[in-house]
Every structure is written in C-alpha cells, then in structure tokens.
Amino acid sequence: MNIIYPLLGLSIVIALLFLGAFLWANKSGQHDDMYTPSVRILFDDQPEEPNDQQT
Amino acid sequence: MTEKFYYDNKTVRNFAIATVVWGIVGMTVGLLVAFQLFKPAMNLGTQYTTFGRVRPLHTNAVIFAFVGNAIFMGVYYSLQRLLKARMFSDVLSKIHFWGWQLIIVATAITLPLGFTTSHEYAEMEWPIDIAITLIWVVFGINMFGTIFKRREKHMYVAIWFYIATFITVAVLHIVNSIELPISWFKSYYVYAGVQDALVQWWYGHNAVAFFLTTPYLGMMYYFLPKMANRPVYSYKLSILHFWSLIFIYIWAGPHHLLYTSLPAWVQSLSTVFSVMLIAPSWGGMINGLLTLRGAWDKVRQDPRLKFMVVGITAYGMATFEGPMLALKQINAIAHYTDWIVAHVHVGALGWNGFLTFAILYWIVPRIYNTTLYSVKLASFHFWIGTLGIIFYAVPLYFAGFTQGLMWKEFTPEGLLKYPNFLETLLQIIPMYMMRALGGTLYLTGVIVMTYNLVKTMAAGKLVADEAAEATPLPAVYVAQGSDKKWHRILERKPLLFLGLSLVVILIGGMVEMMPTFTVKSNIPTISSVKPYTPLELQGRDLYIREGCVNCHSQMIRPFRSETERYGEYSKAGEFVYDHPFLWGSKRTGPDLQREGGKYGNAWHYNHLFDPQAMSPGSIMPPYEWLIDQKLDTTTTRSKITAMRSLGVPYETGYEQMANAALEKQAESIALDLRQNNIKIKSDREIIAIVAYLQRLGTDIKAK
Numbered sequence: 001m002n003i004i005y006p007l008l009g010l011s012i013v014i015a016l017l018f019l020g021a022f023l024w025a026n027k028s029g030q031h032d033d034m035y036t037p038s039v040r041i042l043f044d045d046q047p048e049e050p051n052d053q054q055t
Numbered sequence: 056m057t058e059k060f061y062y063d064n065k066t067v068r069n070f071a072i073a074t075v076v077w078g079i080v081g082m083t084v085g086l087l088v089a090f091q092l093f094k095p096a097m098n099l100g101t102q103y104t105t106f107g108r109v110r111p112l113h114t115n116a117v118i119f120a121f122v123g124n125a126i127f128m129g130v131y132y133s134l135q136r137l138l139k140a141r142m143f144s145d146v147l148s149k150i151h152f153w154g155w156q157l158i159i160v161a162t163a164i165t166l167p168l169g170f171t172t173s174h175e176y177a178e179m180e181w182p183i184d185i186a187i188t189l190i191w192v193v194f195g196i197n198m199f200g201t202i203f204k205r206r207e208k209h210m211y212v213a214i215w216f217y218i219a220t221f222i223t224v225a226v227l228h229i230v231n232s233i234e235l236p237i238s239w240f241k242s243y244y245v246y247a248g249v250q251d252a253l254v255q256w257w258y259g260h261n262a263v264a265f266f267l268t269t270p271y272l273g274m275m276y277y278f279l280p281k282m283a284n285r286p287v288y289s290y291k292l293s294i295l296h297f298w299s300l301i302f303i304y305i306w307a308g309p310h311h312l313l314y315t316s317l318p319a320w321v322q323s324l325s326t327v328f329s330v331m332l333i334a335p336s337w338g339g340m341i342n343g344l345l346t347l348r349g350a351w352d353k354v355r356q357d358p359r360l361k362f363m364v365v366g367i368t369a370y371g372m373a374t375f376e377g378p379m380l381a382l383k384q385i386n387a388i389a390h391y392t393d394w395i396v397a398h399v400h401v402g403a404l405g406w407n408g409f410l411t412f413a414i415l416y417w418i419v420p421r422i423y424n425t426t427l428y429s430v431k432l433a434s435f436h437f438w439i440g441t442l443g444i445i446f447y448a449v450p451l452y453f454a455g456f457t458q459g460l461m462w463k464e465f466t467p468e469g470l471l472k473y474p475n476f477l478e479t480l481l482q483i484i485p486m487y488m489m490r491a492l493g494g495t496l497y498l499t500g501v502i503v504m505t506y507n508l509v510k511t512m513a514a515g516k517l518v519a520d521e522a523a524e525a526t527p528l529p530a531v532y533v534a535q536g537s538d539k540k541w542h543r544i545l546e547r548k549p550l551l552f553l554g555l556s557l558v559v560i561l562i563g564g565m566v567e568m569m570p571t572f573t574v575k576s577n578i579p580t581i582s583s584v585k586p587y588t589p590l591e592l593q594g595r596d597l598y599i600r601e602g603c604v605n606c607h608s609q610m611i612r613p614f615r616s617e618t619e620r621y622g623e624y625s626k627a628g629e630f631v632y633d634h635p636f637l638w639g640s641k642r643t644g645p646d647l648q649r650e651g652g653k654y655g656n657a658w659h660y661n662h663l664f665d666p667q668a669m670s671p672g673s674i675m676p677p678y679e680w681l682i683d684q685k686l687d688t689t690t691t692r693s694k695i696t697a698m699r700s701l702g703v704p705y706e707t708g709y710e711q712m713a714n715a716a717l718e719k720q721a722e723s724i725a726l727d728l729r730q731n732n733i734k735i736k737s738d739r740e741i742i743a744i745v746a747y748l749q750r751l752g753t754d755i756k757a758k
Contacts, residue, residue, distance in 0.1 A: 003250035004321065007257055011305045014226055018301055030210060031294060037209050038286035041277065045139060047059060047524045
C-alpha cells in the first residue's frame, strides 16, 4: 500500500497549490468586491459604432 | 483610453460543431451497447463491435469527445469575454482544436481494435496518453496566456473553476498513465493489484470532479446569468463553494472501493469526505437555481433556461446520491449493479448533456449573428430529452435495487434464494429494454437539435472576429502596502511557469518514483500466490483486450451472500502480480475471482463459443474469433521481461524459456479438450484465455 504516500503527497501538493492561489486571490483584492463582478458580466463590450457585430 | 480588439469566435464555432458531431457518435455507440444488453446479436457479429470493446468507446466518446469539446467551447467563449481579451494565441487555439480531434479519432480506432489499458475512463494506450498530455498543456498555455493579458483585473468565479480543472486534470492524467510500454499499442501499469485500484479510482473519481463537474460549474456561472440576464444569486456563495469544493473533492476517490481489499481506514476516510461534499455541491446547485428567483416567467418561455433548470436539478440529485452511495450500508447493495449506471447517467444526461444543449442554443445564434431557427424545436428537444432521462434512469434504478437485493436473499434454511446468477439477470432484462428506449428518445432530441442548429447557422453568417472594446490594465499594476512584491512576482509570468513546471516535475518524478514505491510492496504477502505462467499471462492480456472486465468483477466482498455464491473473499495479497488490476466495477455477469477449477476446460471452450448453449438466456456474446485466431507468441519474451522489471519474480533468463513453457501448457489443455471431443489446435487464442480462467483465484482456493 505504499502507493498511498505519493497519492497523499500529490493530493496535498494540489491542495497547497490551491491554497496558494486562494491566498494570492485574497491578497490581491480578488475578493474585495463580492457583488459588482456578478453584474459586470451581464454587459457586453462591443464598440459604440455598429460594425460587424450585434447584441 | 480604450483599446479595440476582436474575440475569436471561429475556434468556439469549431468546438461547437465537434461537440455536436461527437455527441451523436458517442450516444449512438451508447445505444448500440444498450441494445446488446438484451440482444447480444446486436454486436453485429464482429469482435470490433462487441460490448467489451465498444463500451469503453462509448464512455470515452461521451466524456472526452462530447463533454470535452463542450468544455472547450464554453471556456473559449466565456474566458475571452470575462477577461476582455482575445485568446492568447490563434496558433495554439488551432493546435488545441485539431490535436484534440486527432486524439479522439485515434481513440475511436484503437479501442475497437482491442488496444486498451483497461483502466476505466482511461483505456487509451500510452501514445494517446502522451498526446493528451501535450494538448492539455497547449490548452493550459492558451488559457493562462489569456489570463495574463487580460483587461479585467478581477477574475470572475468561472475562471477559477477553469483553472482548477486544468491543474487537477493534468496531475490526475499523468499519475494514472504511468505505464511501461512493451510495444506501440501495449503497456503495463507500473502499479499492481490494490495499489493500481487505488490509483485508478483516485483518478476516476476526480475525473468526474474536475472534468465533468468544475468546468460545468464555471460555465453555469457564466451562461446562466447571461441567459436569464440577471446576476448570480450570491457571488459570495459562488466563491465560498468553489474553494470548499476543490479542497474536499480530491479525497473521496476510494469510495469506489468500499468492501474491497483496500485497507478499511482508507475506505472510511473517503466516506467522511464524500458526505462532506454535499455542502459545496449543493452550494452550487442552490446558487444556480436561486439565480432564477423572480425570473421563472422567463423559464416558461425560454427552452435554454428549461435545460439549465433540469440540468442543475440533476446535478443536485446526483451529488446527493453520490455521498449516499458512499455509505457502506447502501454501497453493499448498490455496488456492481445498474444503480450506479443510473446514477452516472443522471449526471451525464442531465447535468452535462442539458447544460451543453442550453449553451449550444445560446452560443450558436450569437456567433452567427442571428436568432435561433426554431424555439419550438428546442422546446421539443427539451421535453423528449427529459423523457429520455426518466425512461433511462427509473428502470435502471429499479433494476439495481432488484438485482442487488436478489443477490443477497437467503431462504429460511440459510441457502441462497437465487444461487444461479443468470436468474437475477433475466429478472431485469425488461428494464434494459426500457433503458434503451430512454436512450433512443434522448438521442432523437440531439438529432433534432442538430437540425435546428444547422438551420440557424445557414440563416446567419459566422462573425469570426467579434469586435470589442475595453480599457487595458495599467502596464505595471501599482499595488498598495505589503502587496508590492508579490504582485509583480506572482501576477505575471511565474504562474504560468509554475503550472508548466508542475507538469514537467510530475512526469519526471512519477516515472522515477512510482516503480520504487510500487515494486517494494509487491513482495508477496501470501507465499502460495505465484506469478502467472506465460500462457496465463497471454490469456490475461486477451481478457483485457476483449474487455471482459466491463461485465465481470474479480473482487469478492466479505459478505456471506458473496462467499456462498463465489467462494472465499478476495485478499489484497492475491493481486500483487496483477498489472493492471481487473477488479471491475459492474457485474453484468458473475464474479470470476474464484472461477479457476469450477468447470472443466471443455465447459469454458463451449461457453466462449456459444454462451447460450451452456447458459440458456445468457446475454454474453459468443467469442468465436478466439478459436480462429492464433495466439501471438512473439510478445511473450518482452512481456515476461517487462513484468520482471515491474517486480514480478520471474527468474533471470526465464523469458528465453517462456514460449517453450507456454507451448507445453497449451498442448496439455488442447489434449484435454480433444479427450472431450473438441478438435482444436494448441496455438489458438482460446487456449490461453481458458488457461487464465482456470488459474483465477486458485492460489489460495480452499479445497
């Protein structure tokens, strides 16, 4: 059952990687605003003048 | 100061078409295997279309071809818009698209030919495994490259789901693909027995988590608000359940091995994590459904939202059922039955399928600058699809309970009430027929959708490059306070570097470490357990080629109902030479762990030649080609050598004598068959597979 050690190790590495990502997200202000992003995605960002694009 | 740029819609369109095409292929193959389960003649009489070889084709096609392409379609569409940036590189997008299609074609050719590793949902042989790794890295570079050149500082929650998908699938795939090649299309896993089983289900479970779940949650968080034109119910909840989901999911894999020879503490640990998973899973479901609060009038009119609602509900049901199935008491009945097949199809048809359809109906008109050809047809698709799921799942649940309980029923005298396995199977054949009907309905809906989408595309014109405008981020982000250093270091290249180096380290590290970890513990703990003879080894590889493991388990759980029926329960020490393990996950036929010596060679010969003659009503297909085809003995030498380097104690130099030993054993079996009036040459494949079947479980068999 030695295989359990690399598997545990790997799972922990992945978890730590995610933890690092979480800490980065927190520090860099990704979680500062917990509302605006949900509304922002509803707006499209096409240019003012109508060209090769629509809604 | 705004910048003008263009979104790449062409790649999105290509992935959309691939999704539809492979969806039809994968589901048609699924239907083919469903029909074979009550009408074996539906194998079309060839080895290439027989259940054992085609069932993996179905699972891989719907997971990696249908769902895989749908993920890329959704990611390429939403990522660009969420980050306000075109995909990092058009060349990489092209390589990604065509590379993935080539992998699918290679899989569709090799699996029916019998080139399989036998690991469920990872049956592709090693060259394809390498190709998958490379293309996955291409996808990663393209995604992270886009993230780094984004014009929107905040990374919307969907992107986090995509990142988690990329990283975890990379790790899972690599660890589960450490194989020792012996030729272009044959390899042995370096892991054996219990260890191999643990790796496979660590992979298998997390593939469900990070291929079928996280990318779809990400897509749900983008497309559902867009479709309903309202923000997600709680953005805070979405962040919270994302982080908790990815931290908990990775520990639940061993719940696929409850009551097996896996150490009990590993089983219990996985149960605990499985139950914990209900919280983050339902966080996602609740957040999705509540997004529609006050907008149910839209659901009534818009079939896309209908698809979303049923899809998210199916997700909620499947993620509640999963933890329940991970409880030992329930697992004891459900495992190996059609209950599990019903469970995964609620997820696959409901969650993955319906979300994919909704997104297709939403994206295609948009990138073709038109409206959907027919909302009515889409509505029809929704209803026939829902009916299809019901007709699929309900009969299979019923079949699962019925058979699971029949296997365990005793008479008052203490004997098995249904000692003949076949009796429990014949009971549920009508359910298999209804399931095939459900599948037919579902596929009909997909074909109607295809017509609808083709008409939509014909009515519009692809906007290959869609113009957009956004303000770029400051070239150097000015951080406040203590953030200063970390920002510069982490936000730009290093993250990409980190991801890539992880992949490289994994490949290198695994190749070096795994043999050490696995070989050491391959020292047998049961002295009577011996390596397979060369003929048995060849027979075992035929067993793998024919996909017998898809219907027959080799794992007797420690229940009286199983030891009465099959014999002594399985011990971990019995599998130390099994590269790969062949425990199986479904008993369409009986367990074969103690098959050795149960019947004579002649019985096995006749049974493989014509199963119905020996067991009337059996749904096992005939394997006549094993009688016609000569056993390829040129591989014996390299197989023995490969096994030895994996820790199987064949003596040095044994590979030289292996074929002589093989011929001797084959001759003795052929002689025995001749004495039973069966004329057969000793060089046929059937001799090898009979030798393997007769060996099964005999090492520690109680007389």
